[in-house]
Structure formats: structure tokens, C-alpha cells
Amino acid sequence: xxxxxxxxxxxxxxxxxxxxxxxxxxxxxxxxxxxxxxxxxxxxxxxxxxxxxxxxxxxxxxxxxxxxxxxxxxxxxxxxxxxxxxxxxxxxxxxxxxxxxxxxxxxxxxxxxxxxxxxxxxxxxxxxxxxxxxxxxxxxxxxxxxxxxxxxxxxxxxxxxxxxxxxxxxxxxxxxxxxxxxxxxxxxxxxxxxxxxxxxxxxxxxxxxxxxxxxxxxxxxxxxxxxxxxxxxxxxxxxxxxxxxxxxxxxxxxxxxxxxxxxxxxxxxxxxxxxxxxxxxxxxxxxxxxxxxxxxxxxxxxxxxxxxxxxxxxxxxxxxxxxxxxxxxxxxxxxxxxxxxxxxxxxxxxxxxxxxxxxxxxxxxxxxxxxxxxxxxxxxxxxxxxxxxxxxxxxxxxxxxxxxxxxxxxxxxxxxxxxxxxxxxxxxxxxxxxxxxxxxxxxxxxxxxxxxxxxxxxxxxxxxxxxxxxxxxxxxxxxxxxxxxxxxxxxxxxxxx
Numbered sequence: 260x261x262x263x264x265x266x267x268x269x270x271x272x273x274x275x276x277x278x279x280x281x282x283x284x285x286x287x288x289x290x291x292x293x294x295x296x297x298x299x300x301x302x303x304x305x306x307x308x309x310x311x312x313x314x315x316x317x318x319x320x321x322x323x324x325x326x327x328x329x330x331x332x333x334x335x336x337x338x339x340x341x342x343x344x345x346x347x348x349x350x351x352x353x354x355x356x357x358x359x360x361x362x363x364x365x366x367x368x369x370x371x372x373x374x375x376x377x378x379x380x381x382x383x384x385x386x387x388x389x390x391x392x393x394x395x396x397x398x399x400x401x402x403x404x405x406x407x408x409x410x411x412x413x414x415x416x417x418x419x420x421x422x423x424x425x426x427x428x429x430x431x432x433x434x435x436x437x438x439x440x441x442x443x444x445x446x447x448x449x450x451x452x453x454x455x456x457x458x459x460x461x462x463x464x465x466x467x468x469x470x471x472x473x474x475x476x477x478x479x480x481x482x483x484x485x486x487x488x489x490x491x492x493x494x495x496x497x498x499x500x501x502x503x504x505x506x507x508x509x510x511x512x513x514x515x516x517x518x519x520x521x522x523x524x525x526x527x528x529x530x531x532x533x534x535x536x537x538x539x540x541x542x543x544x545x546x547x548x549x550x551x552x553x554x555x556x557x558x559x560x561x562x563x564x565x566x567x568x569x570x571x572x573x574x575x576x577x578x579x580x581x582x583x584x585x586x587x588x589x590x591x592x593x594x595x596x597x598x599x600x601x602x603x604x605x606x607x608x609x610x611x612x613x614x615x616x617x618x619x620x621x622x623x624x625x626x627x628x629x630x631x632x633x634x635x636x637x638x639x640x641x642x643x644x645x646x647x648x649x650x651x652x653x654x655x656x657x658x659x660x661x662x663x664x665x666x667x668x669x670x671x672x673x674x675x676x677x678x679x680x681x682x683x684x685x686x687x688x689x690x691x692x693x694x695x696x697x698x699x700x701x702x703x704x705x706x707x708x709x710x711x712x713x714x715x716x717x718x719x720x721x722x723x724x725x726x727x728x729x730x731x732x733x734x735x736x737x738x739x740x741x742x743x744x745x746x747x748x749x750x751x752x753x754x755x756x
Contacts, residue, residue, distance in 0.1 A: 289412055289419050290388060293478045297390035300477065306397040311339040311376040313446070315366075316383060317458075317489070318346040318353055324384030324484060325352055331386035331481075337393055343369065347457055363457050370449040378444045384484030385440065388412075391479035395443060404473040405445040406466070408438040414483040415656065422482070422657060423648070425636065425665035425714070427472045432611065433716060435466055436491040436663035441480035459489040466490055491659045498533075502610045507536045508588030508679070512578035513596040514543040517550040519723070524557065524564070526599040534606045536592075540566040541582040543573060576688035576697045579672070583679070583687060591682055595673040598625070601719040609676040612664070612713045619710030620677045620702050622670030624661055625722040630654050633722045636667035636714040637699060643749060645669060645699045662716045670712055672698025673722050677705075684708060689751075695741060696748040703752055 314332050318325055332342055344359040345366050353359040360366040370378060377399065381387065391409075399407070408427070413420040425437050448465055455461040466472070509527060513520050524538060538561075545551060554566045569581050583591055590613055592606075605623065612621045625634035635649045649657060672688075675698065685704040688697045702712045 289421055290481065293412065293421070294388055294390050297388065297394045297477055297479070301390065301393045301397050303397075306400055308338050308393065308396055310396050310399060311341070311373065312337070312392050312395065313370065313373055313376055313378045314340065314342045314387075315370075315378050315380050316342060316344045316357075317380065317486075318344050318351045318359075318383045319348055319486070320350050320352055321383065322352045325354065328381060328383050328385060329354055329357070332381075334389060335387060335392055336389055337396075340392060341373070345458065347459075363455060363461065366458070367449050367455075367461075370446050373446050376446045378446060378449075380440065380442050380444075380489070381480070382440055382484050382486045382488075384486070386481040386483065388479050388481065394477055394479060395475075398475055402473055404471045405448055406469055406472045407443040407475050408472065409441040409443070409475040409477060409479045411439055411441050411480045411482045412478045413657065414481055415485075416653075418656075420652070420656075421478060422660070423476070423638070424474060424660065425667060426474050428666040428711060429470050429472070430615070430617070431664040431666075431713070432496075433494050433662075433664045435463070436488070436659040437665050438466070438472070438488070438490050439659060440482055440486075440488045442488075442490065443475075462489050463492060488659060491662075493662065496604055496607055496611065498604075498607045501614065502607055503534050505535070505590055505610075505614075506588035507534060507590045507592050507606065507610075507676070508583075508586035509536055509538045509592045509594060510541065510579060510582035510586065511538065511594055511596050512541045512543060512575060512582065513545070514573075515545045515547040515550050516596060517547065517553045520550070520596045521553060522599050523594065523596050526601060527594075528561075530600050530603045530605060532603045532606060534610070536606075537563040537565065537586070537588060539582045539585050540564070541578045542566055542568045543578055544568070544570040574690060574693040575672075576690040576692055579697075580687040580690065583682060586679065589679055591677055591679050593672055593675045593677075595722065597723040598674050599721045599723075600674075601721070602717055605717050605720060608715050608717050612715060613676045613678060617709075617711055618713055619681055619705030619708070620670055620675050620712045621715060622675050622713075623715045623717040623720055624654075625671065625673060625720055626654060627651075628721060628723065632661060633724055634671045634673065635661045636665070637669040637671065637702075639668065643752065644745070645696070647671070662718075664713060664715050666711045667714045668706060668712065669699045669702035670714060671722075672701070673724070674720065681705060681708075681710060691747065692744055693740070695744050700748065700751060 316328055342357040344353045344357055346361060410424050411422045413422050424439060558564050558566050567585055579593055609621050612618045627633050631651050631653055632649045634647055637645045638648045639645055685708055689700050705712060
């Protein structure tokens, strides 16, 4: 598991990047820092301006928002640029100094006239960074893709946040939202003669039909308006017999804490939604009477619930591997006893990716009880140490990202679905890591073997993190073990990252 506990250095390692950095960026002007980063990239390639850019401003009925957007475009230091305004809303505002269209067919014909140009979508109220076009010019000449999306700076609810977007993988059924607002398209994609009657319908079909969409990992766009991006849409899930056919073996390591385990199991049984599951409880030396009575009762009353006692010094990796050895299913759902699933589509959403040959581990959005994000995938900092991206942000703050499915280097072991064959292929969890980093290393092993790990946007799944382990052990011995594990993790993953 990722070493995220509210104690000492471990707290700071995992927490600093996402929460403290937001305060730091606000204090030292995140936009200025990003402009410097963009200029370093531009100076590296020194491409002369030669590409023409069209800003397609998606307007609404707020004149102040339009003024903010157009003002940011006027100061862009780039010679070849044009502004076109467009709206599908009733009574929109627009600036007569620039072209304006209120129907998609007219817009499409105009854009097609602009040969060898690129179109940047921008929403009324949002802004572009001054270096954005020079950066695009340097980036595009090195690529063959016809669609790009960039990272963004979020400026919402008195908070400034550097939003780093995941990579686009194409085969995900619900991933359009990761593209966000900042999308750049070649004009050749705007083809006259189709039946589309709106920019949104065209854009959605266009994105779905193109496999190569490139991620430009720089912040170029300041997202400060509440409008959702045109490409954000949730696709309905179709539950097929193929999804429900396999047996899913649920592995729950636990010790005492009867109420936690009971809530976890009841949520699983209630929301299994026709899926065949067996539950393997790995009891790591429980002694509490109410817990032991509960285990005896539930295993005797449910033929698909089994409990195996494994009295060892706590080693989460060993508990997981031992539980896996007792399973009969083709898929393993590893889950902490402090996780509760309150979504009847959860297993189906996880399984729709787990059954794919190219997919390794599958995890999902986990929330704290106050609906802040606990897990939305795990990334790595400049020291190559893992951290939970978007942690502690309100779920609605970046919902277009966290409500999309995407590939990610690692996911938390608090809730993880993987085929048993792939689990055994990488030899399960590395038992050298007793508590920390084991799930991360497992995911990286899957990635090294050629599989993609997937984050799935599932609502109403909660993780009361580390409640089952109680208060963190702050002894010198435990802290030294943590430092040893960190160094060993870095040694083992040097070839992965």
C-alpha cells in the first residue's frame, strides 16, 4: 500500500505535492512559473513561427467572460492567429470585431477555408498563457497527430491548481473527459458534407474515430469558467454475459475490527448485481470475541464466504498472496476491510476492463467520507516516489477528469481487480514490502510485462483509509523500516520509471 499516514515524514512525502503545492503555487504565481517552463521548451527547439492558429471561442451570454477571453488572446505574442466566435446558446454575446457564427455548417465551411491551420477551442471566461502558441509551434512540427490536448491551470473556488492530465489510451469507453477544455485540432478534420448539426456532435464523433491523440504535457490554458467541455459525456454501461460469467474471488485481509469488516462485506453482497463472487477473509490473528463470533456466523450462513487464519507478524503482501492461494476464481478483487462499495455497477465497470487482454490491474475512484478524493490513480514525483494525484480535492473540483476512465502507472491496493493469471504471472505481491509500496511495485511489474493499469470512474466507493491498522506506529524501528523500504523501492523501480 502507499505510505499515506497522518504521521511524521510519511505524511509530508505523500501530501506535499498535491495540497501544500497548491498554496505554494498561489503564493509564487503558478502562471509565471509555467510561462518560464514553456519558454525553456521553446528555446530548446527554436522553431520559427510558421503555423497558423485559429481561436474558436465558444461564447455564452456573459459579456464580462467574453472580455476576459478576448483580452488574453490579444496579448499573445505570435504573428499568425485569428479569432472566430461561435455559440449554440440562445441570446449569446459576441464581439463584432471578430467573426461570429451561430450554426455549425457555416462555421465548418469557414474553418475548411483556412488551409494548414490549427484550431484551439477556448471557452468564454477562460484564458490562454502568453507562451501557448509559440509552444504549440515548437511541439507540432515534431509530431504527426492531428489532435492534441494540453494540461491546464485550474482557477476555481479561490484555489489555483496545476492540472496534469492522464494519457489518452483510446480503448477506454468513458475517457473523453480527460481531454478537458484545451483541445487543438488540425483544420483538415473539419470536413464539409456531413450531417452534424452542432459542434459537440461533430467533436465527439471526431475524437472517437481517431486513435492517435497526443498529450502535450504543458499548462497552456487557464480554466476559470464553470462551463463543462464539449467532449465530456458519460457513456452508458452495457452489462453482457461475458462480464458476469467469471467467478470473482474477493480477498480481504483483516484483524479484529468487526464493524469495518461487516460493512465491507455487506456492501459487496448488496451490490454484487448478479456477479458470481466468493469472499476470502484472511484473518491475521484476531482476538476480539465479537469479531470471532461474526466470522463463525457469516461463514456458516454463506456458502461462498470463507475465512482462513494466518497468524504471522503483519505483512500485507504475505496476507494477499496467501489469500490468492485459497481462491477458485479467475479474477481477484483485492480490497481493504475499510472500503465500502455503494454502487451496483461497480463490479461491472471494473470487469469491463479486467477482461481485456492488454489490461493489468483495475482500480477506481475512492472517496473519503466527506466526498473528497482519496484515490484517482497514483503518479510519481521528480524523486520517482509515488503519490496520490488529486488527493483531498473536492470530487466536483475536477469532475471531468475523475469522472473519466484512463490508464495510469499505478493504482492503490485498497481496491484492485486483476485476473488471477496475470497476478501469478508477475508472482503476486513482493513480500519484502510488509506494508508500504507493495501495490505500487505490483502495478509497475504488470506494466513492465506489457499490461496497462486502468483507473475507472466509479462513484460512491468509500475508503476510510488505514482505519483498520489503527494509529500509525511511530517507533524508531518502524520509521527505519519505512526508509529502508523506500530505498529498496527506488532500487527495484529504477528500470520501470
